[in-house]
Amino acid sequence: IYRADMPEFEDIIYTKADGVATVSMNRPWVLNAFRPRTIDEMLEAFHDAWYDDGIGVVVLTGEKSNFCTGGDQKIRGQGGYNDESGTPRLQVRNLHRTIREIPKPVIAKVDGYSIGGGHVLHVICDLTIASDRAIFGQTGPKVGSFDAGFGAMYLARIVGEKKAREIWYLCDQYSAEEARDMGLVNKVVPREQLDEETALWCRKILAKSPTAIRFMKAGFNADTDHGYGLQALAHGATSLFYTSDEATEGRTAFLEKRQPDFAKYRRTPW
Numbered sequence: 001i002y003r004a005d006m007p008e009f010e011d012i013i014y015t016k017a018d019g020v021a022t023v024s025m026n027r028p029w030v031l032n033a034f035r036p037r038t039i040d041e042m043l044e045a046f047h048d049a050w051y052d053d054g055i056g057v058v059v060l061t062g063e064k065s066n067f068c069t070g071g072d073q074k075i076r077g078q079g080g081y082n083d084e085s086g087t088p089r090l091q092v093r094n095l096h097r098t099i100r101e102i103p104k105p106v107i108a109k110v111d112g113y114s115i116g117g118g119h120v121l122h123v124i125c126d127l128t129i130a131s132d133r134a135i136f137g138q139t140g141p142k143v144g145s146f147d148a149g150f151g152a153m154y155l156a157r158i159v160g161e162k163k164a165r166e167i168w169y170l171c172d173q174y175s176a177e178e179a180r181d182m183g184l185v186n187k188v189v190p191r192e193q194l195d196e197e198t199a200l201w202c203r204k205i206l207a208k209s210p211t212a213i214r215f216m217k218a219g220f221n222a223d224t225d226h227g228y229g230l231q232a233l234a235h236g237a238t239s240l241f242y243t244s245d246e247a248t249e250g251r252t253a254f255l256e257k258r259q260p261d262f263a264k265y266r267r268t269p270w
């Protein structure tokens with residue numbers, strides 16, 4: 001049910017029904033990769049869900065059988081992801097904080113690709129329900145990027161240090177079953193049951209004491225809240241890295257559909 005007083009969204013579809021707000025990324029021609037406007041709209045939707053006391057759960061998902069493939073490399077300039085006026089202004093840090101801070105569970109409903117910055121989004125959500133066709137993985141070191149904030153530290157909390165390092169250093173892709181076996185996904189169901197299963201999890205949560213759920217989320221968060229300082233430094237480092245030739249080679253190789261050539265860049269010993 002789309003509320004009339006909500007702003008018109010271009011990059012997401014935002015709906016509310018039966019106590020559940022659904023934020024769906026909607027740029028299927030780039031497999032739901034995001035640009036600054038996408039993140040701004042998601043922030044607005046999350047804030048609406050935050051202040052609507054009829055909403056008890058937020059579902060984060062993507063249109064057309066994909067979750068999200070991270071930052072849109074086609075609008076990535078020397079200083080990061082450009083908005084429509086050409087200014088690099090991607091509020092990903094803010095979005096990560098909002099998904100963590102909103103005092104209601106956020107469930108990632110994942111079909112298809114959850115890759116790169118789109119993988120970090122599902123990692124940060126409270127729970128993940130995946131279809132058997134979902135594919136998970138990081139790409140940063142391949143395309144000249146990295147998320148050394150919650151994308152590293154919180155991932156390691158979930159899958160353990162060895163597996164988290166493997167995920168980032170190798171940039172392999174993992175099936176839904178593999179993701180479940182490493183604790184990265186709560187439940188895997190056939191694609192045609194994904195909506196129904198997610199709705200069932202929402203109903204179970206909605207039947208519980210909202211205050212208990214709210215404080216449980218805050219309690220779980222507290223253990224990793226020190227990550228905010230790390231996140232600020234890490235995302236700042238990524239922004240600086242984007243201005244380098246090395247990072248640009250990663251992006252350009254992706255756009256040119258070739259392997260990146262990082263051979264000439266130094267493994268700096270300090």
Ligand code: 1HA
Pocket residue numbers: 029030031033069070071072073074090092093113115116117118139140143145146147148234235238254
């Ligand atoms: O690391 C960060 C950040 C870190 C700190 C702070 C902020 C951050 C913000 C963002 C990010 C990142 O997200 S970096 C990582 C960005 N994402 C990627 O590197 C994923 C790029 N995509 C892929 O590796 C592949 O497309 C794929 C494995 C997901 C799917 O491959 P497949 O099945 O072969 O499909 P493909 O043909 O590649 O994709 C279909 C279309 O979608 C292509 O467009 P076309 O050639 O038809 O014009 C493809 O270019 C496009 N596409 C897919 N993903 C992206 C994309 N276009 C732009 N950006 C994308 N992310």
